Amino acid sequence: MNFDHSATEEELRQRIQELLERGGLADPDFRHSGDTPQLRSSLLARFKRVGEAGYLSLGVDDGKNSPGLIAAREPLAAVAPSLFLAAEVSARLFGRLLSVYGRASQKGEILPDIKSGSLIGAVGLAETGMSVENNPFHTKGVAEGEGFRVSGSKAHVVNGPLADLIAVAGECDGGIAFFMVRSGTRGLSIGERLNTLGYNGVAISPLSLQGCFVPAASVIGPFPGTEAIRALRAWEDEILTAASLGLMRSAHEASVRYAKSHQSGGKPIIAFQEVGFKLAEMHTLLETARLLAFRAAWMADAAEREAPLLGRCAKVFCTEAAERLTSSALQILGQEGFKHSNPAEEGYRNAKYLQIAGTSSEISRMKIGDILLEGH
Ligand SMILES: Cc1cc2nc3c(=O)[nH]c(=O)nc-3n(C[C@H](O)[C@H](O)[C@H](O)COP(=O)(O)OP(=O)(O)OC[C@H]3O[C@@H](n4cnc5c(N)ncnc54)[C@H](O)[C@@H]3O)c2cc1C
Known part of the structure; x- marks a missing residue:
């Protein structure tokens, strides 16, 4: 067992520490749904700073955790818990999904912006009543022309009201696919930002898709298993x-x-x-x-x-x-x-x-x- 950090991980930990000491990364108090535009610009400014330090890149391409990555995460999660959660969901959930399961063309187009922090990602996976991973999804995509018509809903999506791209999981062609939906797409409705007990600097909302058309080029999968x-x-x-x-x-x-x-x-x-x-x-x-x-x-x-x-x-x-x-x-x-x-x-x-x-x-x-x- 070896808990040593690689040189890259140690440099990242130090850069994050320095950034935190310089200040300006702490979570501002934007807890109301009316604050969502300010929250988005504040997050993008802070994503850019942690992105430049390399925080949004490590462990994204290989989808792997490591002791060095944990050590780099802890100080940010201590000082700015909401920034931490929003950034992790964007890079190490949405970004990893794309990096590990996406096609080369999708990665080339989207991943650089996720890693630099200029694009916010989200993942709509869980549905009400399906916390065990092998339950069927109610969200479904049906092939139509050069893409899929997707309908369904998700109750809680971190970054939902702020994200540029949301990977929405659903059934498709007998397997499971992730439909990458851009904000503003017709048929996508982002619900009101939720008023939650904690993580008040994170924008969390329900979403629904009603016959939303997603081009085949924006679909990750489908995959036969879970x-x-x-x-x-x-x-x-x-x-x-x-x-x-x-x-x-x-x-x-x-x-x-x-x-x-x-x-x-x-x-x-x-x-x-x-x-x-x-x-x-x-x-x-x-x-x-x-x-x-x-x-x-x-x-x-x-x-x-x-x-x-x-x-x-x-x-x-x-x-x-x-x-x-x-x-x-x-x-x-x-x-x-x-x-x-x-x-x-x-x-x-x-x-x-x-x-x-x-x-x-x-x-x-x-x-x-x-x-x-x-x-x-
Ligand atoms: C603030 C917030 C943000 C979220 N963000 C996202 C997001 O960005 N993307 C996303 O995909 N999901 C998100 N989720 C959903 C989350 O990942 C869970 O899937 C969801 O919270 C499960 O809640 P539920 O009430 O539907 O669970 P339920 O399955 O209804 O569980 C309710 C309770 O029953 C227990 N329970 C359920 N089944 C069993 C069982 N078989 N045996 C014993 N106990 C059981 C559970 O442990 C829990 O205590 C978010 C949730 C919250 C609260």
Whole structure:
């Protein structure tokens, strides 16, 4: 097992760190649906900066995770969780899908703009009531002339109201295809931006397609099996695992700072054993989560047989650890923690999303059990 970072990954980690120190990447407070145009221009400006640093390129062409990529993701997920999620969905979900499963002409036309951050991508995969990956899709594409007529709907799409291109999964010719739909295409309706518990700097919306015509040149697939869906789910889970580390890091740092500086009863609260014990447990949780995430990423990179098992264990452990750690951080920050816009309160709200989205904690545990039953 080797958690060393390649030279490229280490350079990326340092460039991201430098960018964060220069400032201007943090999430602005554009949480209302009326703010969507400002959010899009703010995201594009910040995508450009992280794109120039190489953040939107690493792991896109090969679709692989690695410990070095996890290390580069954590600081961005700590400082700008919504930028992190929007950028990961655009590059390491939409971009990877295109890069691993798309045709050369599609990649040549779209990928450079995704990697530079000048184009925003999104993926509409899940449908209400189909969180297990082998359920049938209600979204369907029917061949017509030089393309497909697509109808269906998706309930939650990250970047939905901002994206230039959305890859919408659906059934087609007895297989599964991803229809790349440009914003503004006739028949595509993007619903109102959703008001969610967390990730308030991300634009999330439902979408529906009603007889939307998608040219054959804009279709990825169709594929006979569910392999592409499984790959997308695994990439999504990696993103949510890395997001957990960022939430934990910023909430932990905030609570250590607060516990040292805030006085109660004439002492800094870190002097109270109960507070010190909480900080100790939080530190242990963060370090354990990092180790598991690194080990899962190393296994994915080395294509080890156990990689799918460890990936699921990491998703469950890290996302649930994020809720526990941010809850303790909020408790330490006391009345300050209960106010809006501090890393503990924001992390606590965001952590819940990480357990629901991608492969939920419940389904992940079932899958872990299945793999163990089969003797992996
Ligand atoms: C904010 C947000 C953004 C999202 N963005 C995207 C996106 O960009 N693209 C995309 O494709 N999807 C997206 N999703 C959808 C997401 O990936 C999940 O598929 C979706 O949240 C599943 O929710 P559900 O209520 O439909 O799940 P349900 O399947 O209805 O599950 C509800 C509950 O029941 C549990 N459950 C379900 N089946 C079982 C079972 N067999 N055994 C035990 N427990 C079970 C689940 O774990 C969960 O706790 C997003 C979701 C959210 C909340």
